[in-house]
Amino acid sequence: MQIWAGRMLAALGVLLVIGLLPWLTRTDPARTILHARYADRAPTPDALAAIRAEAGLDAGPLRLLGAWAAGVAHGDLGTSWVSGQPVSPDALAALGVSLTLMGVSLAVAALLATALGCRTLAAGARGTGRKRPTARAGALGAVLAALPEFLLAAVLATLFAVRLGWFPPLGWGGDEPVATAVLPALAMGIPAGALLGRLLDDALPGAFAEEWVRTNVAYGVPPLRLARHALRRVLPPLLPQFGFVVVGLTGGAVAVETLFAIPGLGGTALKAALAQDLPVLQTCVLLLLALGLAVGAGVRGVRRAALGPALDAGALPALRRPHLPPSRALAWSAGLLAALLAATVACGMTRDPLHVDTAARLAAPGAAHPLGTDALGRDLLARIGHGAARTALTAVAVAAVTLVAGVALGVLTRWTEGLREVVNALPPVIAGLVVAGIAGPGALGAAAAVAVVAWAPLAAHTAALFEQERAAAHVEGAVALGAGRWHLLRRHVLPGVLPPVVRHALLRVPALALALASLGFLGLGAEPPAPEWGRMLSENMPYAERAPWAVLAPAAGLAVVGVLAVAAGTLTSTARGNRTPRAPRVPREGEAG
Structure with missing residues (x-):
């Protein structure tokens, strides 16, 4: 019952926000409608008033939303x-x-x-x-x-x-x-x-x-x-x-x-x-x-x-990876990739990412421009270097925030399951439009928009592992010996839940970078001409056949970030493994569990 109530409340909340979108964004929808219907007609007060009357905008947002909901019911x-x-x-x-x-x-x-x-x-x-x-x-x-x-x-x-x-x-x-x-x-x-x-x-x-x-x-x-x-x-x-x-x-x-x-x-x-x-x-x-x-x-x-009935019987704990020594080949490969990316970023930071050289438009890689130039003649190495902080570091920060939120909300399985499903059904672009409309376009607004929807997959993964881990025999034994909730969560449940969820969060870092970049390309993120890897991809896509380096450079950066994220998760898991929970200890008299 709690799950269905959560679904209905979350769905109603999303529809309410969508219904209030023209008023939350502080824009006049009558102007947009007039331009879409009559592109050559001037937005005079009389024309805008006629559009508002025809669309029912004068009735206010709540009445419009109520009329729409009544129509949907029929x-x-x-x-x-x-x-x-x-x-x-x-x-x-x-x-x-x-x-x-x-x-x-x-x-x-x-x-x-x-x-x-x-x-x-x-x-x-x-x-x-x-x-x-x-x-x-x-x-x-x-x-x-x-x-x-x-x-x-x-x-x-x-x-x-x-x-x-x-x-x-x-x-x-x-x-x-x-x-x-x-x-x-x-x-x-x-x-x-x-x-x-x-x-x-x-x-x-x-x-x-x-x-x-x-x-x-x-x-x-x-x-x-x-x-x-x-x-x-x-x-x-x-x-x-x-x-x-x-x-x-x-x-x-x-x-x-x-x-x-x-x-x-x-x-x-x-x-x-x-x-x-x-x-x-x-x-x-x-x-x-x-x-x-x-x-x-x-x-x-x-x-x-x-x-x-495996969960109810306590026969199916969460999966635990074996304790394995870290792979030296993987560690060396990840180290070389990280060093190459760091060197590229460091070299790019010494150049001007906004300098326009019209004589060197779409120039091939060479001594003057090691990675070539874009359609405006801007140095790609400089834009890759300066865009790393905006793209990769922001994506890592959003991944950290969504990891904490996903784990916290995933533990509350029954209370947040409906919210997870509703949030996942909302396209990130729509969330970006709502957040940018309320807070205005900018890098912080784009990061908030992505975080609003990016926590849901991590919360679902946490909830699935949490449900299995609670059914483990060692947890039931600890409960029988009088262990408290905090002790169970910290010593018996989270050690089996956190490692795979952390690796999942690392795997989503490139996707978060792309989501941030796509919002920026739509004008909902950092304002141009700020360097950003995703915007570089979008801006140079029309010239991919003539100047493939303009697209390959930011694409390679995103791919390297993805490989490093997976390598970090793999090395962490193989170095530490999933530790086997300690044997339950009987709390002493007067000791908190």
Whole structure:
């Protein structure tokens, strides 16, 4: 009951904020509507008054929101302020497009995640899973997860649509419905599959380190059956992340939908928000929230069916990675990458990132400009160096904040589950529009907007691990011996929850950097011409074919940050491992638990 109450309150709160958006942003929606309908008409007081009367803006935000909610209860989603047409047909058609694209993208993500985890899965099934794991899958997953969706989409479109002509470059459906879905599905599915594959590869060593694996190997259980049992063991904690990916592929694919001219729900919501078309925006957000709640309910059902009574019986503790010595090769590789990135940033900091040399526009790398120049003739090395603090350090700071918030809210499983599902269904761009509209555009506002929605996956991961760890036998033993709640949380529960969640937070650092950069490109982050890696990608995308170095430099920076984040998590986990909880100690008389 608490979960459903939390869902309803969170959904109502989001819809209330969306309904108040024109008033929270202190802009006049009548001007936007007038410009959209009549581009050449001057915004005179009489014209604006007529628009307000026609759209019902004079009634006030609460009355408008109430009228919209009453219409939704009767199946009427309202009328667009801009086009004057009913909202339902276009919104439902956009939902159908997004669901179709989501399904194809999920197939790509599932195949890639399986490929990234198959090496560890095969090693564990052969009985060698307790040896030091290789970092190849983790590094490859980090690079793929760090690839911006819009960059990947542009590269795929240029190579396979423009150069080779294998797929249509634009459009959706038509005479070639399958061909039009391939490239956008690859662009969306590859980063999502890399994230899921990295999480799977991170969880499998813990499953193969458990005693049941050694027993099954000793009894000659076939490797294929052992691999199937291991997958069933690790999938329940990862199912919430799968649900988050599903919803993210539907509402968060704004850049890909825009690049391929796909009329999806995320792009429709963004256009409505920019045009202040409140009925369309409210309908899109309502559909995204409904989808998020439905996916969350489905994930919980599948997880409960997979686990059965194991949680209630105390037979399924959280996975714990084996204590392994750190890999010297991984440590040396990470050190070299970190030194190379630090040297690049240090050299770039000595140059002027704002100096414009029109005579050296799109200049190739050379002695004067080691990384080349952009379309305005600005030195890319300088902009990479000065943009590192804005992009990478801000992303790390946001990751730290979201980690603390995610762990704290993930522990409160029943009180925050509905809020997690609702927040995950909200596209980051919409959150950025709301925060930037209230606080004004800027780097701090963009960081706050990303943090508002970025804590939810970490909280879901924490909640899944927390639920399993509480069911462990050592926790029940500590409770029987009189251990207090704080002692249980600090000594028995958090040691099994924090390490995988911290590695998950590190894996999301590149994604946070991209989210911050995308908000900056939309004018919701740091003001131009401030150097920022994501904006550099977006600004130089039109010149990728003529000057690929202008795109490769910031893309390589993001990829290096992703690899270093995964390497840091891997080295930390192999150096310390997940410590086995100490035996429960009986508190002395008068001693707090």
